[in-house]
Amino acid sequence: MIKPVKLSEANADFFDHVYQVVRLIPKGRATSYGAIAAYLGAKSGSRMVGWAMNAAHNQEGVPAQRVVNRNGMLTGKMHFETPTKMEELLQSDGVEVINDRIVNWKEIFWDPMTELEID
């Protein structure tokens, strides 16, 4: 039984921003929860981004596999359809993953603060 996570208006806005950023991540790249949090102005709320992704899991068009922790580790793999789904999706994107960790992370890392601009 999936609980429909009540979204207050305040966090709904937060979620929306998260989804947009995640959708903008180019193929073959990935970013971190902290980077997104920082981009949204909640740099200390990295956990909130993870929480948002939990809800994003039920959304379409949100490549959650491109969002990993700051070390490039696939910490959220267990939340996918299957524990291996996340790794498979990343490999399909051309991202090499070894031992639940993205290879060459520093080059794969896509920072919305740097790559994007705040209007």
Next chain:
DNA sequence: AAGATGACGATTG
């Protein structure tokens, strides 16, 4: 209301 939890992050040893 209080304590535990979590798809995190940074620091320390």
Next chain:
DNA sequence: CCAATCGCCATCT
């Protein structure tokens, strides 16, 4: 590089 610990903030029990 790995393990332990603390800080962070919203949610759940």
